[in-house]
Amino acid sequence: VTKQNTHSYTTTCCYCGVGCGIVVNKDKKGNITVEGDKNHPVNRGMLCSKGMNLHYAANDKTDRLLYPQVRFNKNMPLQRVGWDMALERTAAVFKTFINKYGPDSVAFYVSGQCLTEEYYVINKLIKGFIGSNNIDTNSRLCMSSAVVGYKMALGEDSVPVCYDDIELADCFFVTGANPAWCHPILWRRVEAHKAANPNVKIIVADPRKTDTCSIADVHLQINPGTDITLNHAIGRLLIENGDVDFDFIKNHTEGFEQYKQIVFSKTLSEAAKICGISEEDIQLAARHIGNAKGFITMWTMGLNQSAVGVNKNLSLINLNLITGHIGKPGSGPFSLTGQPNAMGGREVGGLANMLPAHRNLANPAHRKEVENFWGGTAIADKPGLTATEMFEALNSGRLKAIWIICTNPLVSMPDVRMVEEGLKKAKFVVVQDASNKPETLKYADVILPAATWTEKEGTMTNSERRISYLNKIVDAPGEALPDAEIICRFAQKMGYHGFDFPDFSAIYDEHARLTAGTNIDITGLNYQIIKEKKTVQWPYPQHETGRGTQRLFTDKIFYTPSRKAILHPVPDEITSEKPDADFPFILTTGRIRDQWHTMSRSGKVNKLKQHIAQAFIEINPEDARRLNIKEDDVVDIRSRRGEVRVKAKLTTGIKKGVVFLPMHWGKILGNDLNRTNNVTSSLVDPLSKEPDFKFCAVHVEKY
């Protein structure tokens, strides 16, 4: 659209998995402003503080990487080179390692911020041509427990619901999530729905009293890690009260008897004691769920980032299954995606244990299918290194080279000092990023400047399977290139065919063809159709002419071999690092409202710093009094792995014995004591390999 002196374009917010539509207005100088897209089905014109200030971050190019740089050995400084030289050097080093140590000596660590096309070509390169499955993403830190939970319960990584179900539900169980801060526009829709329909019930389970609790009918302020015990207790009450759907259980699920046994193995009073809440509150929550005509469970990192993240997911999905609240309007289990394109990355198989279109790496037929389609090398049968394993493998010397794209592991990874040791020991590090801020650059042998939001085109998929197109609106500064183009040029330097795509739409078309006949079939899509329809929801097979598939499992047929959903009787033990006399507090971590992840984009915006400007620790006033800590005192937080030193915020909103640190801050002027992940544990869930960010033992004292 052209107005006087400005051009308007539609695109999608690049921060979180809500996936809000944005109108970008560009003036003659190339500066942009943003507004919410009133015609977008997700946000209907609304934007949260991060989204509405995106143009400040986008217009500010002062922190941008502008040209490729290489150091030819570890003792030399980085020097500016052209793209050909940078990629030829990288290809030469990769070939040397692959020839000498095998394909598993190299790895790509990428991001849920990457566009689907970028994910696709990186995955094709490493799995289909280099011959290793060493690609993982920061989505491993975010959604992988939900992925495994969905697979085990429903047969595939498939979010059954859509945002329009919000206005059709009358009960929400929000657990391990603070959507009021972390998925704000989605939460505005829940708030508006409750305001218009006061009978709508909201149950929140969280050890902290967050902003999300402000409209809760019941806040279950559970002890950290006791989610499964709580979910089982609710399940038991639903069965005892006759508030389950026996017809659905009999015809469409497996495992009810075993489930019943496990939930009846604890009394309500035992469960209440373990969770640290009252029996009455659990009964009230169960009554609200039992009375619901439309019941949505909503969760995110509080369940996923756990040493038992998959079991937590399964115990929650069980509640939707026993009540039959799935596959119908206003009902279903709804994992809220953190990163904007974590789901798109999964669609193309961009994780160490997946293949495109949700194919299974362990399945020889699936490997053959993809191998034949790509026409490269044989796809290795063993899973690649996951996020934390990559940095452990750098430490042990098993992994020689790592290529890090659009993510900042020296702030975001757990036990981050171990990660830093790994990067120090790495033989070769490539950092491909838009920003000159990430601490990883210090360890880079090659730096590749990338284009970012509004500077390249592509697609992303949000939490409700909605695929959106992102426009290229401005030119990237300096010599920065789109990530997909960098990877395709590199693949050609390696001598691989199949990467000479004429444009990004051709990458999308190839990805779409590879989904044919799968449960996420999008063979009816191409750029032109996505742009025409504005956004669509997968699956979108060839005969589709509408806007895709709003909700899954409406026929009550699941993707498991028996076509029934599976109730898993998961144990409720806590396997996290236990507090003891030396480290008596439980640390939990999370986000704040106005910052995004490691702040490389949102940290540039002054307005966003006004909300909370500095790292802090939340502590209960009774604990603080015992330790002689007052508001704003500097406090030392130590674990077996490291320490953090920040100011104290005293609040009754956190349980006694628990402390909270936000995850955003990294090193400031060389000082790393703001960095929460100095102390977190690298323990991971055995199935999803997602780290236990929400539970580790720490010592707290006044500095």
Ligand code: SF4
């Ligand atoms: Fe962007 Fe998420 Fe805010 Fe929407 S809710 S504007 S997608 S950060």
